[in-house]
Amino acid sequence: MLHRLGKGAAAHPWRTLAAWLAVVLAAFATSAALGGTFHDDYDVPDAEAQVGIEQVRDHFPASAAAGSSAQVVVHDPSGAPLADDQVDALADRLRAIEHVSDVSAPRLSEDGDTALLTATYDVPVTHDDLVEEGLGALEEAIAPLHEAGLRAELGGELPTNVPEPLGGVGELVGVVVALLLLVLVFGSVVGAGLPVAVALTGLAVGSAGVTLLAATMDVSTSAPTIASMVGLGVGIDYALLLVSRHVEFLRAGHSVTEAAGRATATAGRSVLFASATVLVSLMGLRLAGLPVYSSFGFATGIAVVAVMAAALTLVPALAGLAKHRLLPRRERRGEAPRRPARPPLTARWAATVGRRPLPFALAALLFLLALAAPTLAMRTWPQDGSSNPADSTTRQAYDLVAAEFGAGANGPLTVVVDRDRVGDAGVAEAVDTVRGTDGIVAVTEPAVSPDGALAVFDAEPSFGPTDERTTGLVDELRERLPDAEVTGYLPLMSDITVMLSERIWVVIAFVVGVSVLLLAMVFRSILVPLKAAVMNLLSIGAAYGVLTAVFQWGWATDLLGLDHALPISSWVPILMFAILFGLSMDYEVFLLSRIREDWLRTGDARGSVERGLAATGRVISSAAAIMVVVFLGFASESVVVVKMLGFGMAVAIVLDATVVRMVLVPATMAMLGRWNWWLPAWLDRLLPTVQAEPADDETLWDELDALDEQTPAGAR
Known part of the structure; x- marks a missing residue:
């Protein structure tokens, strides 16, 4: 099906482009007429x-x-x-x-x-x-x-x-830098512009889809930005993978339409599988127990599906229009290379690591663990007025209140007493208890509900909402007031922070478990999926550590446009994990597919790693570099959640594409040798077989071409 899809789109590019134009216009028209508005819903049924x-x-x-x-x-x-x-x-x-x-x-x-x-x-x-x-x-x-x-x-x-307006300058710079990187990769301006154009088209449809989603459920104000960030990054990567394979087939002497069909059948399957792993990771966000996470997952999932569909159809269509202009001018002229061919740098590096795998593996492991160490001191708190830009009205109001009335005036607690049960004496006792609690500087007079059932009063802490003593104060008051409810915005944020710190392990278990199962189905191995999961956890943990040092310890807040250190946003760790685990699996699937293909053909465990890295290293490095500059572009935004996510994911992708893919993967695979591909016979029978990217088998292509020719045109 993918082979026919690619050939058909390349053979009839204008029809494909017209269909996409109609889809884009329909999506925007529908979202304008029926789309909803974005807002944050902090009603949390499980919160005390x-x-x-x-x-x-x-x-x-x-x-x-x-x-x-x-x-x-x-x-x-x-x-x-x-x-x-x-x-x-x-x-x-x-x-x-x-x-x-x-x-x-x-x-x-x-x-x-x-x-x-x-x-x-x-x-x-x-x-x-x-x-x-x-x-x-x-x-x-x-x-x-x-x-x-x-x-x-x-x-x-x-x-x-109310969401802060996006500046857009950083994102624009990121796209421009991505274009320059693509020019270096392909040596062709046409080849460089194609992935970006495809990603932006898919992202346009995805953005309209997110607006329509807001008409059916509460969608966070930050969700569209995060969906755009992830959609743009993976969209360029998916298109880059397809264009790279298309160029490979062109260089092998195939026609433009046949190269497009083969690229879609091979790299297109990797794109499908990679997007599926991202979606599985995003669906794990529902296990966080907060409605806002469901909106993050659904919105980002819509963007991923849209850019995936654009990559599978628009890349072969545009490749059909570009014909051989995707190749560098020197190759189109038939000129000889400027220098003799030599093994790629990635192959030479893999050979170096393979000769001494243990020292390289230990050095990489210690490096990642050192970066991850600050994670042990990570403190999370939902963003409030203090985390907004210094020139925003909410930040100005926060600072004025703190300076004139005390930091605690920005986060009072509300105490609700059941007056029917404890009477006025119980209400007075609750007021005295709160007033005598360390950390409380002021208590208001109780207000009685119109029906006389409840008495409510506010208590003002001596410190601001983001202070590390907040959760302890809320817990202490609840312990000392068994017949009352300690509530309000501040206790709710405290409850959310505690809930998310507990639920993150549920999300991690689900995402890792399902991803390991999917990889076991694809690569027919136990050790490869487990090793991939551990390496992804290491790179994400290291990114958490860098995030903690930069934002919470204030090591580089000035460079990121912040005027003070602040806790990590409670929304970031789970969201960052789910997105990053899916993205890391993209690179894992692409790399391991080539290594396993070579292993099955040659039986050479160490050589297959070298040749697999040689075949994929340049594309993976280019894709990672593009994703990093896109994420850093979003890190320039003023919204703290977006800034932290953009920076944290950029760090994680850098570590994943360098330390993990270039050191840990070849080192561990060299040490394990044939054990990489061990799978018990009973498990092999139970697991369904899935190929992420079929081998380039000429017999297979001949059979597909013959089948295509025998199929009536109307049935195609």
Whole structure:
């Protein structure tokens, strides 16, 4: 089927291009008419804080916990006390905003030059009206203060939930650098532009698909960016693999259409299998237990499927149009090479490693373990206003509140007491208990629900939300208040952090287990899949360590556009693992397919490793370099989750393509020899046989051509 698909697309390129143009236009038209909006849903049924949130929603329908809220911080830069009429007028404008159910009394700083107001909405932050118009209405309300020379900044749940606009400069630079690398790989501008054009076309359809997904489920504000990052990277890689095989067949003397058919039948199968492994890894995100992870997995999966479909159809079509222009000009002219042929560098390096595999393997292992060591000190926390760019209004509001009211004012805790059960005496006891807890500096007066069932009050910590003492404080209060619920945004974020640190092992077990099974089916081996899984875990662990040192320890925050160190975002470790494990398997399948093909043909365990690396080393290195520059382009964005993911995945790909593929793989395979391909007979009978990339067998191609000729045109 793939052989016919490639030949057909190359033989009728304009039909294929017209079909894709129609798909792109239909996708954009449909997404514009039916697509949804992106927002973050932090309702987590398994979180302990969710119990208190639901209680407040049931008994305080107009409270911030029932709907959502926004903070407005007003500050006079001259240091003069704020005028009462200006603050009162602001409160009136806030009350006039649609869905605002209450505006708190202004909280004034000690010197009176700063006021903090909280607007409470009667709908959750995911409500369509707030997603589309909520921030704009707040900006209109504070505009008169700016005109009067005052500072007015927006913080809290609603403004933080609005996604930061993407700059796009870094991504553009990444694409340009990728083009330059492709020119070096192919020696042809046409060959360089083809993979990028294919990836961008598939990504356009994928982006429209993600917008349609948002109409059916809650999709995180960061999900489209992450889907684009992964889609662009794998799209260029898939197209690069197909174009490389197509060029190989052209050099072997095949016609353009036949080369396209063979490339799609061989490399195309690797693309299908590689995309399947990525999708399996992404589906593991559902085991994290948070709705936001499901949206990450589905959105990225849509992008991967779209670029995979584009690669399998558009590459042969464009190759059919380009004909022999994919070859360097010197080859098209039939000129002799400038220098005598010699073994590729990767083959010579593999031979060097194979002669002394143990020292190389130990050196690579120690290097990766050293990089991974900081992971033991990794501390995670969901992003908040403090992690936003210094010039954003949410960061300005966060800093103003911390400076004028104390760091804990940015993250108060809410205590919900069942008044029906404990009575007023129990409520008073709970207030005294919280007030006497170390780390609490202020407690508000309890508010009784309209039905008298609950009493609710807030407690302000002495430190900010990202402080490492936060989780301990929440746990201590819950232990000391058995008849109350400690809830609110801060405890919910603490619960999410704890949940994700526990669920990551479930995700790892699922992704590794399924991937090992798939590789065992393909390569008919036990040791090869297990070894691949261990090596992937090593490279990902090393990337975690570098991420911890750079962001949490602050070793290179300035280079990444951050003005202070910060914890690793709670969303990053699981998301990064799932994506990276799938991407690493791409390279593993491509490399091991060639090694196994050579092993089956020659029976030479060590030589097959050298020849396999020689055949794939340049393409793998080029694909990895392209993916690295694409990921680093996204690391230039201001959104912390995207920045951390882009940087972390770039580091992991560098390590995977160098230390793992060029040192650990040849060293361990040289030491294991024939044991690489050992599989018990009983397991061989149980496992279905799957070929990631069939061998280049001329008999097979002759049979396919004969079958194609015998098939009526209408049935093709």
